[in-house]
Amino acid sequence: MPNTLQPSLAQKPQLKALPPLSLYIHFPWCEKKCPYCDFNSHQIKSEGDGKRTQGFDEARYIRALITDLETEIPRTWGRQVHSIFIGGGTPSLLSPEGMNELLSAIRARVNLEPDCEITMEANPGSVETEKFAAFAKSGINRVSLGIQSFQDAQLKALGRIHNGAEAKKAIEIALKHFKLVNLDLMYGLPNQSLEAAKADIDTALSFKTPHLSFYNLTLEPNTYFANFPPKLPTEDEIDAIFEQNLTLLKEAGYRRYEVSAYAKKDQECKHNLNYWRFGDYIGIGAGAHGKISFPDKITRQVRERHPETYMQSIENTGHALIESKEISTKDLPFEFMLNALRLTDGVETNTFSERTGLPLHVISNNLDEASKKGLLDTNPSRLRPTEQGLRYLNNLQELFL
Structure with a gap:
């Protein structure tokens, strides 16, 4: 599937406020x-x-x-x-x-x-x-x-x-x-x-x-x-x-x-x-994942998976992180939609910019394609899956890859 995301995805996210x-x-x-x-x-x-x-x-x-x-x-x-x-x-x-x-x-x-x-x-x-x-x-x-x-x-x-x-x-x-x-x-x-x-x-x-x-x-x-x-x-x-x-x-x-x-x-x-509204969460414990936002970036962390390795790492180094990385700008739209489109009511359209720090127009082509396929509600004030979109959720989410 060709990537239809807009060129402005080269910019860094700019969050005006941090999520819950x-x-x-x-x-x-x-x-x-x-x-x-x-x-x-x-x-x-x-x-x-x-x-x-x-x-x-x-x-x-x-x-x-x-x-x-x-x-x-x-x-x-x-x-x-x-x-x-x-x-x-x-x-x-x-x-x-x-x-x-x-x-x-x-x-x-x-x-x-x-x-x-x-x-x-x-x-x-x-x-x-x-x-x-x-x-x-x-x-x-x-x-x-x-x-x-x-x-x-x-x-x-x-x-x-x-x-x-x-x-x-x-x-x-x-x-x-x-x-x-x-x-x-x-x-x-x-x-x-x-x-x-x-x-x-x-x-x-x-x-x-x-x-x-x-x-x-x-x-x-x-x-x-x-x-x-x-x-x-x-x-x-x-x-x-x-x-x-x-x-x-x-x-x-x-x-x-x-x-x-x-x-x-x-x-x-x-x-x-x-989670589904793309909020932040600290994840602690063996194998836990976390997502933390900053004004200019959004990061994800992963901990050691095995309990013994996790505890040893904490005891020896003071932390158990095996991965801590910034979500790339081009991946942010998919990560947001992967969560938000699970909600039957979706989210208010402005939530996309609030939580990703990106302007909505970076996914305008994707939104149009999803609407034409009958997977996304045409109401401009909400990003909401249709009944068909919920039934074929994977197909809907993939449009934002």
């Missing part, structure tokens, strides 16, 4: 590596009789995280953090004491917004009433539960360590301690029927959580499923499941605001909205 800033913390351990998972997660070790041991040095990792955060403070000095997301892996494996130590250290070093959204990912198998009460007391105010399915056979096929009853119990516990609860579910599962998919949706909706995420199971490279693929529904069957999901969610009062995210009114995830 978030903090992402990566916890790289989990009890079992799922066969579909391509995230940076490492299975903790168990004793010979199958009994789980902790398998990671919590105190050492938290020390590394705090040092890692301190290296970013000079690059983000004086900026307020609007949201925190603790992802993994399974962050709920942290002890309440460890979580409290981590969040206390963060508060002592950065300026948090008064109503800062602080999300923790959790797997149903690691949910305990007393532990969740302590997490809430330490400052966690939003939990994202990796349910995936409520059906035992499907959970087994996905390599999950919990069953359907434990999934339901975990949601009940989470709702007792947190007002904001998200359920992650998958569709297009091995041998999944339309009826089975509906049963999962109906069960999820019965809990009336304010936010739901639905992902189509895909066979990612370098995963067990990629090498030993299960029998998945056909493309037509997956489309039918998706359309069914969409109808059921809409009828239950959920609005699809992003490709895979649905929320009740005003319950969207603030942290993820910042």
